[in-house]
Amino acid sequence: MRIDRNITRHDGTAITLTLSATRFAGHRALTAGGLVAGAFIVLFSFIGVYGSMLGQCVEAGVCPESDLNGASLSGVKGGVPAEVAKTISEGIFNLLFLVMATSSISTLDSTFTSTAKLCAPELFGFWETGAPVPLSEATDLHVKVGRFSMVAMAVIGTLPLLMNVTELSATTISGTVVMGLAGPVVLLAFFPWKKGEVKPLAFLAPFLTGAAIGVAYMVRYSLKSADGTLKYPDVNVDFTPLTIGEGSYGMLLGVNVLGACLSVFLWFLFATSDWCFGNYEDDGEKEEEAASSVDVEKGKQEFTTR
Amino acid sequence: MPSSIELTVGASPQADLSDVEASITKTSSDDPESGSWRDNTCQELKIAVKQPQFYATLVIFIILEIIVIATDSNPLYHVLFCYFFFLTSTAPIATTGFTFFKGEIESDSKTRKSFLVLASSTMISWIFAKSVQNASVLGAKYGVTGGFAYAAWYISFVSCAAVIYRLRMMGYKSLPAAIQSNYGSTSMIFFALAVLYRLYNEVWSNSLVVSSFFTSESHSSEYWWSNILSTAIPLVYVLMGGLKSSLYSDVLQAIMFILGLVVVLISVGIQHSENNVLKGYLEGNHTSSSFMNYNPAGTSLDRNPLTLAGGMDLLITGALQGALSYPFFDPVLTDRAFLANPKTNAR
Numbered sequence: 001m002r003i004d005r006n007i008t009r010h011d012g013t014a015i016t017l018t019l020s021a022t023r024f025a026g027h028r029a030l031t032a033g034g035l036v037a038g039a040f041i042v043l044f045s046f047i048g049v050y051g052s053m054l055g056q057c058v059e060a061g062v063c064p065e066s067d068l069n070g071a072s073l074s075g076v077k078g079g080v081p082a083e084v085a086k087t088i089s090e091g092i093f094n095l096l097f098l099v100m101a102t103s104s105i106s107t108l109d110s111t112f113t114s115t116a117k118l119c120a121p122e123l124f125g126f127w128e129t130g131a132p133v134p135l136s137e138a139t140d141l142h143v144k145v146g147r148f149s150m151v152a153m154a155v156i157g158t159l160p161l162l163m164n165v166t167e168l169s170a171t172t173i174s175g176t177v178v179m180g181l182a183g184p185v186v187l188l189a190f191f192p193w194k195k196g197e198v199k200p201l202a203f204l205a206p207f208l209t210g211a212a213i214g215v216a217y218m219v220r221y222s223l224k225s226a227d228g229t230l231k232y233p234d235v236n237v238d239f240t241p242l243t244i245g246e247g248s249y250g251m252l253l254g255v256n257v258l259g260a261c262l263s264v265f266l267w268f269l270f271a272t273s274d275w276c277f278g279n280y281e282d283d284g285e286k287e288e289e290a291a292s293s294v295d296v297e298k299g300k301q302e303f304t305t306r
Numbered sequence: 307m308p309s310s311i312e313l314t315v316g317a318s319p320q321a322d323l324s325d326v327e328a329s330i331t332k333t334s335s336d337d338p339e340s341g342s343w344r345d346n347t348c349q350e351l352k353i354a355v356k357q358p359q360f361y362a363t364l365v366i367f368i369i370l371e372i373i374v375i376a377t378d379s380n381p382l383y384h385v386l387f388c389y390f391f392f393l394t395s396t397a398p399i400a401t402t403g404f405t406f407f408k409g410e411i412e413s414d415s416k417t418r419k420s421f422l423v424l425a426s427s428t429m430i431s432w433i434f435a436k437s438v439q440n441a442s443v444l445g446a447k448y449g450v451t452g453g454f455a456y457a458a459w460y461i462s463f464v465s466c467a468a469v470i471y472r473l474r475m476m477g478y479k480s481l482p483a484a485i486q487s488n489y490g491s492t493s494m495i496f497f498a499l500a501v502l503y504r505l506y507n508e509v510w511s512n513s514l515v516v517s518s519f520f521t522s523e524s525h526s527s528e529y530w531w532s533n534i535l536s537t538a539i540p541l542v543y544v545l546m547g548g549l550k551s552s553l554y555s556d557v558l559q560a561i562m563f564i565l566g567l568v569v570v571l572i573s574v575g576i577q578h579s580e581n582n583v584l585k586g587y588l589e590g591n592h593t594s595s596s597f598m599n600y601n602p603a604g605t606s607l608d609r610n611p612l613t614l615a616g617g618m619d620l621l622i623t624g625a626l627q628g629a630l631s632y633p634f635f636d637p638v639l640t641d642r643a644f645l646a647n648p649k650t651n652a653r
Contacts, residue, residue: 027467033428034463044438045445045453050574052446052602062587079446092573097382097519099566104435104512106559109540109552111508114637122482134479138403154541157509175627182630189472203489245614253619256626
């Protein structure tokens with residue numbers, strides 16, 4: 001649904017405000033979804049809190065061991081959901097499995113659809129036409145390529161299970177590897193430059209710097225072998241001076257603060273310079289720019305009046 | 307339902323937006339389609355039952371059930387097979403790119419429907435099986451502070467909504483497109499590789515959580531079956547319907563998830579409140595026996611939950627990543643932020 005509203009301002013210029021309820025709904029939906037998801041995460045931590053309570057009580061010899069109901073003490077005390085559920089009853093264990101299977105399946109279906117979108121209209125489209133193809137123009141061939149990429153992702157994504165992958169936090173750390181996106185994506189949205197100017201270094205410098213620091217941190221301090229010890233403790237990088245505070249995540253925090261600062265700094269460095277190695281003007285986009293500048297103005301109006 | 311209002315306002319355009327909002331509500335309640343979408347869903351279900359696809363799925367389901375019962379396997383397989391049956395038998399078969407990649411979220415008249423679909427879809431897709439695991443483990447380590455620390459990553463939603471909103475205002479249709487037109491093709495390829503790496507990690511790390519319920523022994527046959535099944539089931543129904551089946555199954559999954567979670571939490575609460583020995587021990591040795599104030603380390607003299615060492619270091623890391631970088635390499639989130647927007651450039 002769209003509402004066009006023509007307004008004559010006091011200086012006499014007429015502007016058109018376009019209000020699209022659908023557009024607002026999309027972003028409110030996202031924020032609403034995020035708030036609910038965050039609240040659920042806090043609620044979920046209660047399972048671990050209870051596990052820690054019970055585990056410590058049994059360990060101290062105050063609570064009887066029968067309270068564990070056959071679950072392992074270290075698992076319960078460490079808050080592993082499956083073990084905590086076992087202490088309650090088999091029914092709750094099965095129900096928790098249902099909850100976990102639900103969240104796993106729903107994440108995987110979205111993972112596959114995102115793979116298809118990235119591989120077919122975006123990457124395959126780039127190879128075909130030189131630019132990612134908008135979803136509304138996706139062809140039947142794109143659908144085929146998309147389906148193929150889903151199957152490929154499922155097979156390749158299962159292969160790591162052949163090795164002894166035990167360290168789930170490897171993926172939590174992956175956020176650190178992409179910390180360089182802070183400048184190129186967030187700041188681009190708030191300080192855009194003229195359309196048609198291409199500044200590759202404003203992306204590559206912050207992104208690759210962040211990735212290098214992140215990978216170094218991951219290899220040295222986070223990758224563990226099956227017995228739980230660090231896999232590559234001899235790699236010659238030392239992030240100890242970055243550590244903030246006494247906690248067990250102090251170094252992770254320090255690395256992320258450094259990464260965010262570097263990303264912002266490098267982005268400004270390369271984005272504000274008009275001439276820089278690798279910069280060029282994309283002529284093909286100029287016509288489009290002229291055509292869309294009116295709409296962009298309109299969009300900005302809409303944003304400020306919201 | 308487009309409707310136009312002509313107005314002349316003397317002051318700034320901000321003057322009375324309430325007017326416009328009022329008419330938005332008015333028009334959408336006049337919209338016949340948004341009220342009756344539940345009926346439509348029933349209708350769609352009835353049609354689905356008559357499809358050959360439904361019977362084919364039913365036959366496969368029965369065969370799988372017979373195998374599990376005959377071999378006396380783990381009863382948890384029944385849950386997976388029921389999932390397979392319900393989601394595959396009703397999955398739409400996408401023939402066009404519009405269904406497969408956009409989930410048919412474009413029609414202007416279904417505002418309320420797409421709001422519900424998108425909200426529950428982002429919610430459930432972003433609660434990964436491993437985030438449930440991590441939240442619980444952090445709860446055991448730091449008390450409720452651990453839960454809040456992990457929830458800090460969910461700032462991603464707000465950040466993603468704000469940033470993608472602005473990028474769409476500039477006329478971009480997707481994040482890779484925005485990156486290519488501002489930073490060039492090389493940058494876009496690097497970005498795509500980072501995204502692919504993330505997607506690849508999602509596959510094994512989520513199925514691993516499911517298989518941990520079946521067996522703790524890796525590389526056993528149960529381990530393989532549970533991992534393969536939990537990857538294959540979502541693969542089958544998204545192969546058929548693409549984003550459309552993903553979005554619509556998300557609604558069903560969100561409901562199941564919330565119901566299951568509520569029952570598990572209530573039973574945890576009951577266990578806790580009935581165990582007086584436990585409460586007595588906690589009152590004596592830890593700050594409190596309540597879920598909100600319990601401190602796994604003992605008392606706040608041992609470790610104050612409001613210090614860096616008490617879990618705030620992780621909370622700040624999460625907030626920093628969530629606000630600045632984490633959401634943008636996760637297409638599960640950004641793809642949805644680019645949906646439900648009919649015309650970025652109103653042409």
